[in-house]
Amino acid sequence: MDSLVTAAARALAAGDPFGALNHVALRDDAPALALRGIAMAQLGDLPRAKVLVRSAARAFGAKAPLARARCVIAEAEIALASRDLNWPVKALDAARVLLDAHGDRLNAAHARYLQVRRLLLIGQLDEAERALARLDPTPFPPSTRAAHELMVAGIALRRVRTATARAALARAEHAACQTGIPTLIAEVDHAALALTTPAARLIERGEERLLLLDEVEALLAASNVLVVDACRHVIQSANTTIPLASRPVLFTLARMLAEAWPDDVPRDALVARAFRAKHADESHRARLRVEVGRLRALLGTLAEVNATQRGFALAPREAAAAVVLARPVDEAHAALLACLADGESWASSALALALGASQRTVQRTLDSLAAAGKVQSIGFGRARRWMMPPIPGFATALLLPSLFSND
Incomplete structure (x- = not known):
């Protein structure tokens, strides 16, 4: 590798894409094409970066399998940055195995981190956590350690584990400051905002207030409160969780009853909101009785649904109160x-x-x-x-999709 390519690689590692381009912008050999592609990716021109990295992979040819594998990783990172989540996972995994077998531990670990980031984006938290646990960031440079801690924090935020997230973000900040890369430092600062901005809205006895993520965690851990979680569509009390994401009618009924607790909700109001019916007739009331029966069976030992003269009322069995944990802003999508x-x-x-x-x-x-x-x-x-621009003033960790887990 000649001196210009080495200098460009060092500039990219330090987060200086313009410095890298000063060395290789006019060259079309395979290493220069790869470095130009990474530089363009750092500058945000992802389509051009993708073209350059693919050209580099072709230029390296079959005689340079390790270089081609690194190009596969670079292309996967560009696809991830452009939120193209359908890129070939098998190709990335094959590149990771090849690099690991030839002793390139850093790039093999980077490929694994890309897989974890993709799993985190599509909500497969359990699989992401297992993949991340197989990586030890200790021997890697500060930039890689910062990326590792950001992923640890991302999983913890989605699982509403604020202490774990706060500790990981502190480690990420320390590692990012060691690199001196402004974009990485800004990414850590942006991730930390999730702990200091409202994450949800609490509805209790007709009153509302915004909650930070650590307050949400404390509420979900409380043993004396029945929580109807409208962020993740579950009903939770202490260690018992009932997922209702696939049963929207039952969840709507549970939310209305919890919002009105300790008062009851008229039958016509339940019919109008749960079934989207403008006028309740006898068939709607019969369906309401069926759905309320199903809700009673699901709630089991958590709560009763009692019939009143004008409708139905929620009665927690052991919890002292019923509350609704709603999204910070009302938005259908x-x-x-x-x-x-x-x-x-x-x-x-x-x-x-x-x-x-x-x-x-x-x-x-x-x-x-x-x-x-x-x-x-x-x-x-x-x-x-x-x-779109970020939702102003609100954390979105509880709105993001995830495959539900009881742990």
């Missing part, structure tokens, strides 16, 4: 907006993968949000991307 709130541009296919919805459903939702001025698109066809 909060989960989609929470994904876009990271400031990156997303493909509709990536949003569909992250939300567990069909791409056509996501596209219709994006079109309606664009008409309302809440999101905007750039590009056309397969290159079309969607973005």
